[in-house]
Amino acid sequence: MPTTPYLSAPVKTAGMPPGVPYIIGNEAAERFSYYGMNSILVVFMTQYLMDARGHLDLMSKEMADAWYHTFVSAVYLLPLLGAILADAVLGKFRVIIMLSIVYCGGHLALALGHTRLGLALGLSLIALGAGGIKPCVSANVGDQFGASNQHLLSRVFSWFYFSINFGSSFSTLLIPLLLEPYHGDAEFAARLPSWAAAALQKAHGPGIAFGLPGILMLIATVVFWLGRKKFVHIPPTGLKNYLAEFFNWEALKILGNRLMRIYRLGRKSFDHTPPAGWMKCLAGIFNRQTLKILGNLLIPVPFVAMFWALWQQNFSSWILQAKNMDRHLFGHEWLPAQIQTVNPIFILLMLPLFSYAIYPAIEKGFRLTPLRKIGLGLFVTAGAFAIVAWIQWLIDAGQKPNIIWQVLAFVVLTAGEVMVSVTHLEFAYTQAPKKLKSLVMCTYLGAVSLGNMFTAAVNFFIQNPDKTVKLQGASYFYFFVFVMLGTALLFVLLARFYKGQTYIQDERPATAA
Numbered sequence: 235m236p237t238t239p240y241l242s243a244p245v246k247t248a249g250m251p252p253g254v255p256y257i258i259g260n261e262a263a264e265r266f267s268y269y270g271m272n273s274i275l276v277v278f279m280t281q282y283l284m285d286a287r288g289h290l291d292l293m294s295k296e297m298a299d300a301w302y303h304t305f306v307s308a309v310y311l312l313p314l315l316g317a318i319l320a321d322a323v324l325g326k327f328r329v330i331i332m333l334s335i336v337y338c339g340g341h342l343a344l345a346l347g348h349t350r351l352g353l354a355l356g357l358s359l360i361a362l363g364a365g366g367i368k369p370c371v372s373a374n375v376g377d378q379f380g381a382s383n384q385h386l387l388s389r390v391f392s393w394f395y396f397s398i399n400f401g402s403s404f405s406t407l408l409i410p411l412l413l414e415p416y417h418g419d420a421e422f423a424a425r426l427p428s429w430a431a432a433a434l435q436k437a438h439g440p441g442i443a444f445g446l447p448g449i450l451m452l453i454a455t456v457v458f459w460l461g462r463k464k465f466v467h468i469p470p471t472g473l474k475n476y477l478a479e480f481f482n483w484e485a486l487k488i489l490g491n492r493l494m495r496i497y498r499l500g501r502k503s504f505d506h507t508p509p510a511g512w513m514k515c516l517a518g519i520f521n522r523q524t525l526k527i528l529g530n531l532l533i534p535v536p537f538v539a540m541f542w543a544l545w546q547q548n549f550s551s552w553i554l555q556a557k558n559m560d561r562h563l564f565g566h567e568w569l570p571a572q573i574q575t576v577n578p579i580f581i582l583l584m585l586p587l588f589s590y591a592i593y594p595a596i597e598k599g600f601r602l603t604p605l606r607k608i609g610l611g612l613f614v615t616a617g618a619f620a621i622v623a624w625i626q627w628l629i630d631a632g633q634k635p636n637i638i639w640q641v642l643a644f645v646v647l648t649a650g651e652v653m654v655s656v657t658h659l660e661f662a663y664t665q666a667p668k669k670l671k672s673l674v675m676c677t678y679l680g681a682v683s684l685g686n687m688f689t690a691a692v693n694f695f696i697q698n699p700d701k702t703v704k705l706q707g708a709s710y711f712y713f714f715v716f717v718m719l720g721t722a723l724l725f726v727l728l729a730r731f732y733k734g735q736t737y738i739q740d741e742r743p744a745t746a747a
Contacts, residue, residue, distance in 0.1 A: 244380035251378035253465020263454035270405030303690035310683035312365030322476035337363025341448025399578030410571035542685030611653025612722035618647035623711035
C-alpha cells in the first residue's frame with residue numbers, strides 16, 4: 235500500500251473538484267513568471283544585450299522580432315514531447331515537476347548572462363520547460379472532472395484562463411519597470427544612506443527583471459507539489475498501449491512477418507505478393523478511428539494559428555510602435571512594455587461579460603457553436619490590427635498619436651482572444667480521446683507555434699542585405715490585416731464540414747494509484 239496514495243479517477247460529485255485551486259494557483263504563478271520574462275525580451279534585445287566584454291551588442295528591431303517569435307514558436311512546439319511523456323510514460327504530475335525545475339534553470343541563465351549566449355541558453359531551457367508542461371497542465375484541469383460535474387468544465391476553463399491573465403497582468407506592469415534604471419525621486423534618494431541608495435539602483439536592471447520571474451516559477455512548482463494529494467492523477471497508459479491508439483499491433487506483426495520472409499527468401503517473395511495485399515496490410519497498421527479524430531481536430535489549427543501570428547505581436551511590434559507614441563495617460567507616462575498590461579485586465583473583465591451576457595444574447599437568435607465563436611473572433615482580430623495599422627500610418631506621417639488608440643486596439647484584440655483562444659482551449663480537450671488528452675492539447679498549442687513561425691518567417695524575410703526592410707511602417711500591419719481577413723473567410727467555409735465527438739474522463743471510486 236503506497237504511503238502517499240493519489241486519486242486515480244474523478245470523484246463522483248456535482249461540485250468543484252478539490253484539486254482545482256492548486257492547479258489554478260500554480261498557473262497564476264507560472265504565468266507571472268513566463269509573461270514577466272516575455273514582456274521584456276524585445277526591449278532587452280534592442281536596448282540591453284551585451285557581448286562577452288560587457289559592451290552593448292544590440293539587435294535591430296526586425297531581428298529582435300524574429301528571435302522573439304522563433305522562441306515562442308519553440309515554446310509551443312515542444313509540448314509534443316511533454317504530452318507523450320505525460321500520457322504514455324511518466325504521468326502528468328512527474329512531467330510537470332521535472333520540467334518545472336528545467337524552467338527555473340532557464341530563468342537563472344537569463345538573470346546571470348546578458349550576452350547572446352546567455353540569452354540562447356536561457357530561452358532554450360525555458361522553451362523546454364514551459365513548452366513541456368503546457369499540455370500537461372491544461373489537460374490536468376480537465377482530468378479532475380467526470381460526468382457528474384462535467385457541466386462545470388466550461389466555467390473552470392474560464393477560471394483557468396482567468397488565472398493566466400491574473401498572473402500576467404501584474405508581471406507585465408512590474409517587470410518592465412524593474413528592467414529600466416531607477417528614475418525615482420532624486421531628492422528622496424539623496425536622503426538615503428549610501429548603501430540603501432546603491433541597493434535601490436541594483437534593484438533595477440536585467441538581473442532583477444529576469445530573476446524575479448524565476449522566483450515566481452519556483453513558487454509555482456511548490457504550489458503544484460503541495461496539491462499532489464488533492465487532485466486526480468490519471469496513470470500513464472504505458473508506451474505500448476499508447477501506441478496502440480495509433481497502430482494495430484496485429485497488422486504490424488503481419489507486416490513484420492512479410493518483411494522477414496523477403497529478407498530470407500529474396501526478391502522473389504516480394505514479386506509474388508499481390509500489390510493489393512501489401513496495400514491492405516499497410517492500411518491496417520493505423521487505427522483509423524484515432525486518425526479520423528486527430529484529422530478532425532487539425533481542421534481549426536492553421537486558422538487559429540493565424541490568430542496567434544497577430545496576437546503575439548502585442549509583445550513585439552506593438553511595443554516597438556508604442557515607443558513612437560505619446561504614452562501619457564491618466565497623468566502618468568507609461569513604458570512601452572507596460573501597455574500590454576491592459577490585455578490581461580481586459581481578459582479579466584471580458585471573460586464573465588462574454589460568458590454571462592454576450593454569448594447568451596447571441597444565442598437567442600443564432601446558435602453559437604465553438605467553431606462559430608472562433609470564426610467571429612478571427613474577424614474581430616483583423617479589426618484590431620486595422621486600428622494598429624492606422625496608428626502606424628499616423629506615425630509614418632510624422633504625427634505622435636496618444637497611446638489610448640493602442641489601448642482601443644487591445645480592447646478589440648482581447649475580444650477576439652476570448653472568442654478564439656478560450657474556445658479552442660476547451661474544444662481541444664473535450665474533442666480528445668481519453669488516453670490522448672495531453673497529446674491533443676498540442677493541437678491548441680501547436681496553433682500558437684505555427685502562428686509564431688509565420689511571424690518569425692515574415693520578419694526574417696523582410697530584412698534586406700543593405701539593412702533596409704520590406705513592408706515598412708503601416709504596410710507591415712496592413713499585410714497582417716489582409717492575411718487575417720482571408721483566413722477568416724476560408725475558415726467560415728470549411729468549418730461547416732467539421733463533425734466531432736466529446737470525450738470526458740470516466741468516473742469510478744477513487745483508488746490509490
